[in-house]
Amino acid sequence: MNEFSPTTLADILGRGQVMAASIRPLWTPIPRIAGPAFTVRCPPGDNLMLHAAIHRAPAGSVIVVESGDLDYALAGGNVCAVAQDRGIAGFVVDGMIRDLAEVRERGFPVFGRGVIPIPGTKKAVTDMNVPVVCGGVTVSPADIVVADEEGIVVVPAERRPDVYAAARVRVDREQAQTLAEWRADHEARITALLAA
Numbered sequence: 403m404n405e406f407s408p409t410t411l412a413d414i415l416g417r418g419q420v421m422a423a424s425i426r427p428l429w430t431p432i433p434r435i436a437g438p439a440f441t442v443r444c445p446p447g448d449n450l451m452l453h454a455a456i457h458r459a460p461a462g463s464v465i466v467v468e469s470g471d472l473d474y475a476l477a478g479g480n481v482c483a484v485a486q487d488r489g490i491a492g493f494v495v496d497g498m499i500r501d502l503a504e505v506r507e508r509g510f511p512v513f514g515r516g517v518i519p520i521p522g523t524k525k526a527v528t529d530m531n532v533p534v535v536c537g538g539v540t541v542s543p544a545d546i547v548v549a550d551e552e553g554i555v556v557v558p559a560e561r562r563p564d565v566y567a568a569a570r571v572r573v574d575r576e577q578a579q580t581l582a583e584w585r586a587d588h589e590a591r592i593t594a595l596l597a598a
Contacts, residue, residue, distance in 0.1 A: 404548070406566075406573065407548075407552055410569050413572065414565055414569060414572070418539070421537025421553065423553065425514060425537040428512045428514050431551065432513075432550065435511045436547065437464045438544045439465075439544065440459035440531060441468070441531055441534045441542070442454075442455045442467045442528075443528045444467055444469045444471070444522070445469075446469070446470070446473070446474075447474050448522050449475070449476045449477065449521065449523070449524060450524040452465065453477070453524060456481055459485075462491055464493070465490055466534060467494070467497060472516070474522035474523075475498050476499060477495070477512075479508075482499070486509075492549070493510075493513065494513045494514075494537075494547055494554055495536075496515065496536045498515060513549050541556050542558070545557060546562055
């Protein structure tokens with residue numbers, strides 16, 4: 403799914419599969435990431451399960467964290483470095499990280515709500531790879547997460563073939579249309595809407 407932008411996928415899937423705009427790239431320019439979700443739930447003030455997930459998530463996965471805690475960091479430079487070395491595509495966290503300069507220098511993609519220098523504790527053991535809510539979207543293990551500077555879209559695993567096919571048709575059609583053709587179609591459509 404990495405070949406399709408969140409914009410294209412959002413047009414197909416609708417608002418319900420698009421995470422809140424407050425979860426954004428924490429450094430720029432950030433590359434697009436796409437991969438199956440490896441999900442984690444961290445209670446407020448605790449980051450144990452994200453730290454566990456970096457050793458358990460398969461290469462190519464996007465670690466998605468339910469937290470919503472804005473007072474403590476879920477991860478820092480070393481956690482991101484280990485995840486990157488293990489082939490994790492990136493993090494999408496409903497919370498904060500720290501050591502942003504280190505993360506940016508390594509080029510590890512992290513999407514979150516912001517940066518704070520104080521880490522969480524490591525006490526709460528919860529299940530991994532179960533459905534979580536991140537940025538207002540329910541994310542299940544193996545759902546495909548696509549994220550870049552335009553936003554974050556979650557493609558339900560069971561809809562992946564249909565969404566892929568629809569996105570392919572849409573992109574091919576758009577690439578075959580010139581700007582002049584688009585402009586003419588657009589003007590005609592807007593004129594018709596105004597007339598109605």
